[in-house]
Amino acid sequence: MKYLSYIFIFIFILISTEKLWSEGDYIFYPESKHKFDFTQNIGIGIVILPRSVFEDAFSQIPILNYNARLDLPFNLILSGKFSTILFSNNLSTGILWNYKYHNFNLGAFTELGLWYGFYNSEGIDLGSRGWTFFPGVVVAYNFKDVYLTIKFNLMYQSQVTVAGENRIGKTFNGYTGYSVSIISEQNFLDNSVFSLELKLNYTTFHNITWLSYSTFDNLILYPELTFGIKL
Amino acid sequence: MKAILFLILSIVFMNSCELENTLNYPNFDNLDFLKDSSPIEDSILEQFNGIYNITSEKNIFGKIAVIKASSNYLSFFCEANGSYIIVKGGIKDSLLKFEGYWRLSATTNTGKFTFEIPFSSLLSNFKNGKLDSNFTFVGFASTPNGKEEKFTFTFNKSINNSSKHLLIIAHRGGGRNSDYLPYSENSIELMKYSNLLGANSIEIDVQNSKDNIPFIYHDSFFSTRLIRGEFLVGSTSNFTLNQIKTFGMLKYGEKIPTLDEALRAVVFETSLELVWVDCKTSSVVKGTVEIINKYTNIADDIGRKVQICLGIPSDEVFSQFKLIENYKNINSICELSVDKVLDINSIAFGPSWTIGLLKNESEVIRKNDKQLFVWTLDEGLFIDKYLKSGLYDGIVTNYPSVVAFYYYTKYDN
Amino acid sequence: MIIKKEIRFLVTLLLLILSMGNKAFSQNDSIIFASRSYYFALYLNAGYSSDMDSVAKRMDRTGLALSTRIMLSSKHPFSLGVELAYLNISHYKEKNVNTQFGITDIDNKLNCLPLLFIVNYKMFNFDVSGGYGPVYINSQINAFGEISQSSEWDYALMFSLGYNFKIIDNLSLNVTFKYLNIPPLFKELLSLQAGILLKLFEI
Numbered sequence: 001m002k003y004l005s006y007i008f009i010f011i012f013i014l015i016s017t018e019k020l021w022s023e024g025d026y027i028f029y030p031e032s033k034h035k036f037d038f039t040q041n042i043g044i045g046i047v048i049l050p051r052s053v054f055e056d057a058f059s060q061i062p063i064l065n066y067n068a069r070l071d072l073p074f075n076l077i078l079s080g081k082f083s084t085i086l087f088s089n090n091l092s093t094g095i096l097w098n099y100k101y102h103n104f105n106l107g108a109f110t111e112l113g114l115w116y117g118f119y120n121s122e123g124i125d126l127g128s129r130g131w132t133f134f135p136g137v138v139v140a141y142n143f144k145d146v147y148l149t150i151k152f153n154l155m156y157q158s159q160v161t162v163a164g165e166n167r168i169g170k171t172f173n174g175y176t177g178y179s180v181s182i183i184s185e186q187n188f189l190d191n192s193v194f195s196l197e198l199k200l201n202y203t204t205f206h207n208i209t210w211l212s213y214s215t216f217d218n219l220i221l222y223p224e225l226t227f228g229i230k231l
Numbered sequence: 232m233k234a235i236l237f238l239i240l241s242i243v244f245m246n247s248c249e250l251e252n253t254l255n256y257p258n259f260d261n262l263d264f265l266k267d268s269s270p271i272e273d274s275i276l277e278q279f280n281g282i283y284n285i286t287s288e289k290n291i292f293g294k295i296a297v298i299k300a301s302s303n304y305l306s307f308f309c310e311a312n313g314s315y316i317i318v319k320g321g322i323k324d325s326l327l328k329f330e331g332y333w334r335l336s337a338t339t340n341t342g343k344f345t346f347e348i349p350f351s352s353l354l355s356n357f358k359n360g361k362l363d364s365n366f367t368f369v370g371f372a373s374t375p376n377g378k379e380e381k382f383t384f385t386f387n388k389s390i391n392n393s394s395k396h397l398l399i400i401a402h403r404g405g406g407r408n409s410d411y412l413p414y415s416e417n418s419i420e421l422m423k424y425s426n427l428l429g430a431n432s433i434e435i436d437v438q439n440s441k442d443n444i445p446f447i448y449h450d451s452f453f454s455t456r457l458i459r460g461e462f463l464v465g466s467t468s469n470f471t472l473n474q475i476k477t478f479g480m481l482k483y484g485e486k487i488p489t490l491d492e493a494l495r496a497v498v499f500e501t502s503l504e505l506v507w508v509d510c511k512t513s514s515v516v517k518g519t520v521e522i523i524n525k526y527t528n529i530a531d532d533i534g535r536k537v538q539i540c541l542g543i544p545s546d547e548v549f550s551q552f553k554l555i556e557n558y559k560n561i562n563s564i565c566e567l568s569v570d571k572v573l574d575i576n577s578i579a580f581g582p583s584w585t586i587g588l589l590k591n592e593s594e595v596i597r598k599n600d601k602q603l604f605v606w607t608l609d610e611g612l613f614i615d616k617y618l619k620s621g622l623y624d625g626i627v628t629n630y631p632s633v634v635a636f637y638y639y640t641k642y643d644n
Numbered sequence: 645m646i647i648k649k650e651i652r653f654l655v656t657l658l659l660l661i662l663s664m665g666n667k668a669f670s671q672n673d674s675i676i677f678a679s680r681s682y683y684f685a686l687y688l689n690a691g692y693s694s695d696m697d698s699v700a701k702r703m704d705r706t707g708l709a710l711s712t713r714i715m716l717s718s719k720h721p722f723s724l725g726v727e728l729a730y731l732n733i734s735h736y737k738e739k740n741v742n743t744q745f746g747i748t749d750i751d752n753k754l755n756c757l758p759l760l761f762i763v764n765y766k767m768f769n770f771d772v773s774g775g776y777g778p779v780y781i782n783s784q785i786n787a788f789g790e791i792s793q794s795s796e797w798d799y800a801l802m803f804s805l806g807y808n809f810k811i812i813d814n815l816s817l818n819v820t821f822k823y824l825n826i827p828p829l830f831k832e833l834l835s836l837q838a839g840i841l842l843k844l845f846e847i
Contacts, residue, residue, distance in 0.1 A: 052409035056454050124585045163587035215609040215629070216409070217312075217337040441792060452796065455830055461703070461734060462752045464783045464829070465794030473745045473788045478752070 029147040030098040030107040045226030088117040130158035151181040177203030195228040264330035268321025276300035308636040315632035346370035398625030401430035415481035429635030432505035439515035444472040445490040494526040509542035513551040593622040683846040687713040691837030693731040707732025751786040775802035816841040
């Protein structure tokens with residue numbers, strides 16, 4: 001949470017605007033477009049791994065994201081997301097309701113998903129899976145050439161692990177933490193639209209990095225930075 | 232272009248994410264509550280050993296605790312949240328006084344813990360070599376919100392002296408730096424402290440210096456995660472031992488120990504039953520074997536029962552070990568496979584938990600009179616499952632207090 | 645890594661000045677790759693660097709700093725480039741030091757070579773830059789009659805503020821104040837350098 005103050009400073013910096021671009025080219029910004037508009041985005045990012053869990057074995061891992069959005073009537077937006085690092089895969093869908101006030105947009109959303117991980121190598125045969133439930137709120141501002149979206153959501157997750165035929169795992173269902181995202185979407189070369197997302201996950205369990213088998217019960221920071229391009 | 236600026240800022244602040252945590256532990260040499268008190272004899276302290284019921288408004292520790300005495304200290308291994316309590320005792324004016332701290336293993340929650348009872352109360356409840364169920368004492372724990380909470384401990388039963396002895400093997404000498412213990416991982420201070428955490432054995436890691444002297448250190452390179460040392464960067468084998476010890480220290484300020492110093496401390500200053508010396512590189516095998524042999528002989532000479540075993544985590548170390556003369560007479564623990572365990576006559580097979588419960592392999596192990604260890608189990612459910620299987624002789628853990636709780640309370644082996 | 649509060653404040657102030665400056669002098673076209681003339685700007689600087697850590701006072705923490713930077717620039721305020729530098733972090737030299745292993749002479753050195761991707765913003769004659777990239781750390785311990793050398797790769801972040809005095813069309817004098825942070829080593833270096841800025845290869 002202490003980085004939120006710096007996120008607000010970013011907003012002041014982004015006030016300095018330069019180029020106008022076509023309105024409506026966004027995927028994360030929570031304002032309804034035309035009904036049944038379908039938008040897609042693919043992104044590549046990195047997850048910074050906390051040293052207390054991974055020590056010096058790994059400091060970051062790449063992650064691939066696919067996002068899709070379908071605008072519905074009644075200010076509703078249906079979303080879908082798929083993330084993968086190969087050993088761990090996450091598929092979720094969500095629904096967001098939004099309200100526009102001048103250049104502000106506010107919204108409430110919920111995302112429900114499943115995650116699945118596996119590792120078969122050197123005699124190890126591990127699998128892990130669970131569900132995710134992320135309810136949250138979003139506030140966003142349209143700077144005309146930059147769409148800025150800030151999301152806050154709680155994280156509820158579960159995990160079950162299987163080694164070979166044996167179910168041996170940390171089986172839990174419940175609250176694991178929260179995350180804060182700040183996303184900017186803007187024009188780039190030749191009218192393509194790109195998004196930049198900084199997501200700060202404060203969680204006791206980060207399903208993408210389930211292989212670490214962290215047993216810490218503290219909220220640990222797992223930042224993610226993702227660049228995306230609208231398809 | 233604002234995105235580029237945002238990107239730079241993101242990178243800056245993402246890379247500034249880790250904060251160094253430290254916990255305040257009591258100085259056991261200078262406790263206010265024990266001021267002017269005298270040490271309590273071991274024979275009196277050991278009367279506290281047993282399994283207790285806990286009653287309290289707050290459920291920090293759960294409903295059950297195992298209490299074990301050890302050289303003027305009592306350790307409580309509790310049911311909930313991986314919690315434990317370590318207190319030092321003193322006697323003054325016929326009052327037994329204890330002060331120390333409580334801790335939740337997987338978090339940084341900790342606080343002060345104190346209690347006192349009249350010596351006569353302990354004596355009157357101790358009959359026929361054990362406590363009776365009337366024995367009760369009340370302890371006070373300082374909680375994170377600053378309040379003092381009351382916890383009542385009532386004796387339930389004695390600790391089971393099970394026929395199947397379990398080696399509770401503390402990882403890295405007692406735990407990792409990221410567990411925020413009072414001492415650095417792989418330090419002599421932590422090795423001597425590990426029994427208070429619930430361990431009766433330890434696993435330590437050994438690297439080689441430039442002048443081929445084995446020293447206790449986990450990684451193959453120096454980093455601020457483990458040490459403080461301005462000029463110690465890069466590979467551990469790039470520096471002589473004198474340079475390492477002069478220009479570096481462990482994270483919490485302890486000296487970086489050599490293997491010789493560590494085993495000397497274990498043999499002469501602890502009652503640990505087994506030391507698993509994990510060779511992190513094949514170049515350190517020869518030097519490690521010499522020191523293991525030295526202290527095995529010393530321990531035999533003074534009647535100290537301790538198994539000092541060379542750990543074999545990789546094929547390179549395995550091959551190097553087989554070049555040692557009489558390698559089959561050297562105690563070793565092999566992580567690789569049952570066949571290799573039998574090949575080099577290891578005392579135990581010690582694989583990772585990730586390959587699952589080894590029902591088939593354990594039969595071969597038993598038939599050949601070997602032991603079965605597993606690493607590293609920290610989660611209560613895992614520990615419960617592995618203990619219930621009855622297959623394992625030793626568990627390597629970062630939370631020995633959790634293993635100790637499950638072992639002493641649940642298994643009538 | 646802990647970024648000290650005063651450094652965070654300075655960085656924030658710098659970025660606010662940057663944003664206000666951009667607002668006051670906003671360009672119509674924010675994309676630097678739109679049709680315009682480009683040139684390479686070469687910076688060659690030398691000066692002093694100092695480690696901000698004052699814990700080990702016996703060590704000499706001020707030493708030589710060299711850097712060379714090449715930027716792809718245009719009339720647009722933003723430019724991109726790379727910088728290679730050499731910075732001394734610390735030097736400990738002392739004779740007849742009493743240690744647990746006896747008396748020895750000590751001559752230890754620690755320095756770094758960062759190779760950074762740079763984003764630069766021109767404001768009047770000021771250059772405000774940020775950089776990120778790998779850094780090669782080199783250490784030498786000379787003690788107990790033995791010289792041990794070791795090195796490793798880490799990553800570093802850099803912020804700098806420079807000023808250019810134009811002499812002739814393609815040549816300026818440059819003075820730069822730099823802050824380099826190496827998070828894995830908990831190291832922060834300040835550096836003051838002077839040199840020349842050459843405008844080369846106009847396209």
